Amino acid sequence: MSKHEFNTVSDLLEALSPYISARALARICDMSESQMLQYKAGIKKISPKNIARINEKLRTFAVELSEFTLMGA
Numbered sequence: 288m289s290k291h292e293f294n295t296v297s298d299l300l301e302a303l304s305p306y307i308s309a310r311a312l313a314r315i316c317d318m319s320e321s322q323m324l325q326y327k328a329g330i331k332k333i334s335p336k337n338i339a340r341i342n343e344k345l346r347t348f349a350v351e352l353s354e355f356t357l358m359g360a
Contacts, residue, residue, distance in 0.1 A: 296326035296333055296341075316344040 293299040300309050307315070313323035318337070325331035 295329070296323070297329065299341075300327050312341075315348045316341050 291302060293302065300307075300312065303312065309323050309327050310320050313320045316323070318340075322331070326333045326337075
């Protein structure tokens, strides 16, 4: 499976949009929705620290999500 790399939060959120909203990504990353929307709109420049935080939280979320299973009755 290949990695997908993005240069902006907007591009990342566009790729995630069928699955995760900006609001959900903010929750996953322990950030405010307002801050995430400012990054998405390009109003606020994202710091290297917050880029690392988003990357770490996305990886953690992916691992946690892989542990979910629906068992039929």
